[in-house]
Amino acid sequence: MEAVVFYLLAGVAVVFAGVVVTTRNVVHAAFALMVSLGAVAGFYVLLDADFLAVIQLLVYVGGILVLVLFGVMMTSGRLIMQLRAPVGQLLPATFVGLILLGFLLHVGRSELPNNRTLVFEDSDGETARRVARLLRELGAESARLQSETARVVLTFQGAGPLRPEAVRDARRAVERGLQAARPSSSRLYVIQVQEVWGAPERLQIALERKGTPASDGMAPLDPSRIAEILQPLSPREDLRLIAVQGLRAVRVQGLSEAVYRRLREDPALRVLTPLSTTAGLGDALMLGEFLLPFEVAGLILLVALMGAAIIARKGITP
Amino acid sequence: MELSGTLLAIVLFAPLVAFLIQILLVGRWVRGPRVAGAVVSLLGVGVPFFLVLVGVVPHLFEPTAVLWVPQAPLRWIDLGPLSFQVGLMVDNTTKVLLFMVTLVCLMIHLFSVEYMKVRDGEPEPYYSRFFAYLSLFTFAMILLTLSDNLLTLFIGWELMGLCSYLLIGFYYERKSAQDAAIKAFLTTRVGDVLLLIGLAIVWASVGSLRLPEVAQGVQAGAIKGWLLTLAGLFLFAGAVGKSAQFPLHTWLPDAMEGPTPVSALIHAATMVAAGVYLAARMLQVGLFDERTLLVVAYVGGFTALFAASIALVQTDIKRVLAYSTVSQLGYMMLAVGVGNYTAALFHLLTHAFFKACLFLGSGSVIHALHEAFHRHHLHADAQDMRNMGGLRRRMPLTFGTFLIATLAISGIPLTAGFLSKDAILAGSLAYVLEHPQHLMLAVFGFIAAAMTAFYMFRLVFWTFAGTPGGRALGPEADAVRGALAEVRESSWVMTVPLAVLAFFALWIFWSLHPASEGWIAEVLSGAEGWLPEAAHRAEAHGHGPASVHLWTMVLSVGLALLGVLVAALFYLYRRWSTERFAQGQFARVLEAKYGLDALYDWAFVRNAHRLSQWSGRFDLRVIDGAVNGLAYLVVGARHSFTWVTGAIDRYVVDGAVNGVAWLLRQLGAGFRQLQTGYIQGYLLVVFSGLVALAFLISAAFR
Amino acid sequence: MITLTHYLAVSSLLFVFGMFAVLTRRNAIAMLMGVELILNAANLNFVAFSKYVLGGVLGQVVGLFVIVLAAAEAAIALAIILDIYQELATINPDETTELKG
């Protein structure tokens, strides 16, 4: 399924990029670019970067392209214009382009160093053993294998069928509790709130930790610790925290390309996909190490906007 | 009402909101005096005052009522491991200061409603702007008072500097006002820079700027020895600038260029009080060690005497008051220096009330005179005391309140000033008894007390007693006398604040017993909940034995009465003449303010000019000369050796030079072909370079 | 099974198409579109590497910055193009040779 979507998107992206390059009409080029960039947004979704995909749509397709179209309409007396370059320009460009393409494809195919990471679901503890065995078989002794808790599900039990405000209060209470326990659990997020199908008095809240343990220097998620934090915090009188379940997972780091591929394709192993990376992105931008670059980028954008407005105003330049 | 964080936030931000409304909305749409504009500012100060009255004052006697807002201090600037935490704090000191600041500011706002309506017979065009600045000023002072940390305190401090600049230069069409504003700004800036260095030292060694943490850090010895002295001196330098102590006092008298309510605000409730407040706080947290305290005491004592002596000969009513402020601030610093924290703040409070009363009273007089002179088309100076006299009957309310305030500042019994000044003098006397080598400190204080009584009563006699315009000089003297006869009492909007402030200049509010310090000492000397235990040792001395109090009282009252008597003999009964004194050298020195202003003008202003001129000339003469000389030298040498080098020159050198030039031209012509102006050509090169680079790198890593 | 190599192939193609557009188009706006393609190719690489190699959100963060800067760049570039158009009445890069040495 993923492959089908990928090839579809790849085809669209590449073909329309080709149209951008070859069409003789600027407006057609712009619309082809729109489709191509939209396909890139699709790639982002495939790559678990939902937020970036939406941003891509919003900024590129909704913003930059409209700008480009306005530019086209304001600068062209006639709408269809000669776009093709003379042969003297075409030939060297084709030459350089082909060399570069060949080179890039070559690099893309070549083996990557042993630094790939995979996370598998490990609910029964069997997976870790299986992965370890596979690694031994494949001769990948240098890979590091680490068992951790990747996701925690809190289950609340109400007296009767839950009312929406109880759901709201529970979510808030959990968020407040996590906030209050900073910084030890600073990167824990509520990622899903759902009612349990068939048990209307129950409510499940899923927590996830963002960032890799290596990068944020945090101990792995600890369900008992979370239970300890949240237990005294009863969201409402009629709602109790009855269970804290951790979803165990195995993290394998330092894989070579071949081993990585082999592990990923193993039918008995379930790759754990994150539910959403948006919260992690927000954390990195707003609370983490990218705060300053984020501010700077905003400033640059503002300055660019004002600069563009001034440059484009008529009658400023002598 | 509960003393809550929300209440404090409203107290703090109401003036700021008033300022924003005035600046953003009112100022743009309402020109000229509209009371509607002033109402916003009045609300912006009135609401805090009301809240302080019902929310803070009832909690005055709870010694440990310390409140932190927000509950967990706000991490305001977060630099990873380092963060500046800010919050609001209410302790006993803050409570009484809040009451004083909001009340005095409210009175000054009220007074200004009427006072600022007219400028030169026209409606004041920047009426709402004035009130906006006043509100910002109030906000800055409240921020400073409520801060629990030196960072926001410094922000309030600097905001006040800005406001003082804006308000002193309010009549910015006048050159003198511009100059005074710049002078005030720059002079206080000197102190502020030093203060900033002091803060940096504290932050670097303690790692926090929150007062409790600083106090704990100092206790724990995070900063000690000469570094502590240095930090203390730098911090004190900030207070010197703000509180106009010697030698940075020169801006304060010049600040009289601003409207009179501004003077009242600066002199009573806000600006200069900030310096004393800072010094007192530093004493509390222990950042002033013995050495610093000695410096503080001497600077304060000397300033008290020094400024009082200048005030003896001033003729401008506001300038006399200005120098009196400098002198009184010197008293407060003296009290801080001898470790008498309570007395310093007590005097700060009482002084705020009676000095505001004095300034507003003089403002009332000036306003009335200005109006009268304007009606008679006179250009006489409405601030010159020689153009006054005999106003007692014409302005009875102003006179009465002014007299009360004058008695207070002179330290006559049954006034608030007597209580607080007595506390300071007793403290200094006790200190001198302990350390006889510092006898001068007490001497400064007592002599200044006598002088204060003298010049203040001189002011009263000249202004309110005698015949109208009795001392007027110049061609318009007769007309001035005529105009003075028509002076009318100011309206109730101006006299009500006077009456309120005069009430607080009486003893009754502060202590039922007319000769003891009363409740305020109890409140202020109570243990502040946030201070570490050992920090209270600063309170230990400064209260000598009871006999000291008695002696102080006798001495100070005697000296004050002596001053009044002498003034009366000179100016009321005219038994003695001032002729000889006025023509003496000493008077001239005093009139020249000991030449300090001239010195600064020479040392800093003139020399800066001269330095720039010199460097300009240096550039013109020396450097240009050297360059030109070198050229001459080379030319001369060449001329003299022409006959030798001619041949070589022509064939070898010229040949080489021309050859190089030819080569370069050929190369240029070649490269010029590359510079096609075709963007895409350049880009092609760029991308080719990229490809080449990629291959190189991949080859290198293989 | 989709791997990193697949994404790298796509982004290589996009990059080269973008480069080709930048090098050969005779309209500044079309060149700008080429630049956008190049930036998108780079972005795709960032995000793909972030998922397949590094884990975490680093690549996405960088991608976000690239998008922001691309927006700024497009705004400025179009303003300049408009200016050039008003000045020279053309946006053909071959004809804007005023700076030729």
Added chain:
Amino acid sequence: MLFRFAPYLVFGASVAVASVVPPFRSSLIGNYDLGLFLYLAISSLVVLGIIMAGWASNSKYSLFGAMRAAAQIVSYEIPLGLAVLVVVLATGTLNPQRVVYDQAGGVHHWLIFRQPFLFISAFLYYISAIAEVNRTPFDLPEAESEIVAGFHTEYSGIRFAYFFMAEYTNMVIVSAIATTLFLGGWSGPIPGWDLLPGVVWFALKTVLLVFVMMWLRWTLPRVRVDQLMALCWKYFLPIGLVNVLGTGILELLAQEGVGLTIGGWRIGPNGIAWVVVPVLVALLGVYAFSGGPQPRPAAAPRRP
């Protein structure tokens, strides 16, 4: 080809927005973590469709209409986004389903009544949305008295129908989103009184908003282009920014636990804001309408 494709793009984008609206409790639709953001992104795609249609029609009026539409939609996207941002700030989530959860428990929990800035935002959103979907009084792109029928002048048959359907779809969906964001979505006005199922409440509210849109169309005349732009940039944008600022401050205050306790009643920052903000707005109104801008001295002639 663009000519043929444009109507589908416009209609498709309009319908795609529907995917972010949760019509009833725990529905799968609209339970998406980036829902509100996605809404903004997709709705910006409509512009491209309209430009495409206008340009490909190869007609003067169509092009004018398309340019007007593009300028209008791009401009009004900003106050629209700011209004949505205020909701996001107040609820702390981008997920529409959770936004509705946050408003459960009676009419006073609906976001529109939570605090004054949200109240203002609701109107800001609604009016901007009307402009965004080109309804009267902001229907300049299809002003029949000036430019025939704007960008769809040259269309007929099923393609024209798509444009028309897109317009009405837009109306419904924009109203549905307004319901979700500000009027409590599927939740009923009285807590614990589940007389009607959620979908019905949701539909009722949406239909009410659509009705108001139609009502406006019957009532108001069309505005001029400069009025339209001035409204957006000079009034809505500042108001939107102030809303964001105010809501941010209120949220901060709420986090700090600020509140007044008067006679046992605890009033949080939202309650205080309900008192303070109307007073400020009234003051502003008094100044704006009583004094009014004073005539300024004529500006010195600009140097050539």
